[in-house]
Amino acid sequence: MAYSGFMAGTYNDVVGHGPGAGANYLCLAGQPTWDHYSDSENAGVHITGVEYEFWPHHKSIGAFFGSDISNSEAPCSVCRTARNTNIMIPGRKDCYPGWTKEYSGYLVSGSPSYDDSTEYICLDRRPETVVHSGNSDNDNMLYFVEAFCGKSLECPPYIHNRELACVVCSM
Ligand SMILES: [Ca+2]
Numbered sequence: 001m002a003y004s005g006f007m008a009g010t011y012n013d014v015v016g017h018g019p020g021a022g023a024n025y026l027c028l029a030g031q032p033t034w035d036h037y038s039d040s041e042n043a044g045v046h047i048t049g050v051e052y053e054f055w056p057h058h059k060s061i062g063a064f065f066g067s068d069i070s071n072s073e074a075p076c077s078v079c080r081t082a083r084n085t086n087i088m089i090p091g092r093k094d095c096y097p098g099w100t101k102e103y104s105g106y107l108v109s110g111s112p113s114y115d116d117s118t119e120y121i122c123l124d125r126r127p128e129t130v131v132h133s134g135n136s137d138n139d140n141m142l143y144f145v146e147a148f149c150g151k152s153l154e155c156p157p158y159i160h161n162r163e164l165a166c167v168v169c170s171m
Pocket residue numbers: 051071072073133134135136137138
């Protein structure tokens with residue numbers, strides 16, 4: 001592990017700040033240090049923690065993740081491996097032959113119900129939580145990503161409304 005910290009992202013704009021700012025998730029350092037700063041609100045570019053929301057899966061969330069992580073925030077870590085190629089494969093829980101599995105889980109992202117764009121990331125199938133973060137804060141929320149067999153997605157092999165798995169593999 002290179003470092004660990006708190007998953008972070010843009011505020012989801014439930015109070016009308018407008019869409020925009022960065023879409024990517026960050027692994028914010030657990031032990032910050034600072035350069036020059038001003039302790040008043042200036043630019044309004046807000047970064048928040050990221051919550052395991054998973055509505056409306058919350059009633060069955062233990063079947064996906066092994067525990068009820070609803071409304072807790074996500075920690076994160078950045079890791080290195082001696083294997084120099086790392087890929088995330090959306091749509092599989094297993095690596096292809098010759099690759100080493102780093103972890104597998106579910107493809108997750110923010111919801112189109114909100115104004116902020118996010119990205120698709122691979123969440124471990126047994127997630128950890130930030131301690132004492134179980135309040136429903138709803139600043140930036142994670143949801144499952146489901147296959148949509150409308151017109152353009154190839155179905156089969158994909159199946160309508162099924163939650164997509166993912167795996168991170170290295171070689
Ligand atoms: Ca929370």
